[in-house]
Amino acid sequence: MAEPALELRDVSASYGHAQALFDISLHVNPAEMVGLLGRNGAGKSSTFNAVMNLELRRTGHIRALGASLDGVAPDAIARSGVAWVPENRRVFPTLTVRENIDLARMGAKSRGGGVPIDELVEAFPLLKHLLNRRGNHLSGGEQQVVAVARALAGRPQVLLLDEPTEGLAPVVVDQLTESIRRLPETLGVAVLLAEQNLEFVLGMTSRVYVLETGRVVHAGSTAEFARDDALQRRYLSVAASGVS
Ligand SMILES: Nc1ncnc2c1ncn2[C@@H]1O[C@H](COP(=O)(O)OP(=O)(O)O)[C@@H](O)[C@H]1O
Ligand SMILES: [Mg+2]
Numbered sequence: 001m002a003e004p005a006l007e008l009r010d011v012s013a014s015y016g017h018a019q020a021l022f023d024i025s026l027h028v029n030p031a032e033m034v035g036l037l038g039r040n041g042a043g044k045s046s047t048f049n050a051v052m053n054l055e056l057r058r059t060g061h062i063r064a065l066g067a068s069l070d071g072v073a074p075d076a077i078a079r080s081g082v083a084w085v086p087e088n089r090r091v092f093p094t095l096t097v098r099e100n101i102d103l104a105r106m107g108a109k110s111r112g113g114g115v116p117i118d119e120l121v122e123a124f125p126l127l128k129h130l131l132n133r134r135g136n137h138l139s140g141g142e143q144q145v146v147a148v149a150r151a152l153a154g155r156p157q158v159l160l161l162d163e164p165t166e167g168l169a170p171v172v173v174d175q176l177t178e179s180i181r182r183l184p185e186t187l188g189v190a191v192l193l194a195e196q197n198l199e200f201v202l203g204m205t206s207r208v209y210v211l212e213t214g215r216v217v218h219a220g221s222t223a224e225f226a227r228d229d230a231l232q233r234r235y236l237s238v239a240a241s242g243v244s
């Protein structure tokens with residue numbers, strides 16, 4: 001088996017004196033999509049901050065795409081093929097969608113060029129009618145589509161996706177879900193997908209890691225987790241009847 005696209009080994013991390021992550025170990029294989037589940041405050045975004053070497057002081061080891069990320073600066077990590085879409089997506093408001101994406105593609109020159117716009121539109125059909133629209137004329141859902149597509153424009157091989165459907169209208173969620181689900185196939189990217197809802201990662205991921213108070217409290221197949229109501233009630237905010 002090839003080396004994982006992303007691997008965290010015994011990663012602990014603190015914001016100042018407040019420890020947020022405790023001995024996190026997880027991996028994502030090339031072109032695999034893995035769920036990172038947990039309630040609000042469980043440590044999902046902090047895990048991404050740790051990978052990108054932002055804000056937190058960390059110990060342990062992180063490797064991506066065959067190289068160690070220990071002590072590597074955030075911009076160098078981004079250039080190395082690890083892309084991150086934070087929770088509060090930001091699209092440049094005065095630029096058009098096409099310009100937003102072109103900017104991201106330029107950053108990829110050193111890695112043999114970005115993804116052509118046609119290929120991105122194929123992966124995200126929602127983009128097609130938005131290309132000439134300015135960022136400040138996009139709905140929340142449309143901005144999220146652009147933010148995810150833009151992150152992929154530089155042809156990363158690892159994508160960290162932080163609660164991409166939070167607060168979006170159901171109709172956009174359905175279309176974005178389908179595009180995200182196909183990413184390993186369309187763009188060959190390995191995805192770590194942070195979510196509070198099991199429902200969203202069902203059918204998208206084959207494995208999940210579950211976080212609580214900064215620790216991995218469960219790791220296993222998504223299907224197995226989906227069958228275990230007790231585990232879900234313990235670690236997720238789900239209705240008493242569970243997800244079904
Ligand atoms: N910038 C920060 N400074 C200090 N503490 C933070 C910061 N960001 C998150 N935390 C704390 O780290 C813990 C994990 O938060 P977070 O990683 O955002 O969880 P999640 O993304 O799963 O909702 C929480 O206790 C939160 O209050
Ligand atoms: Mg978060």
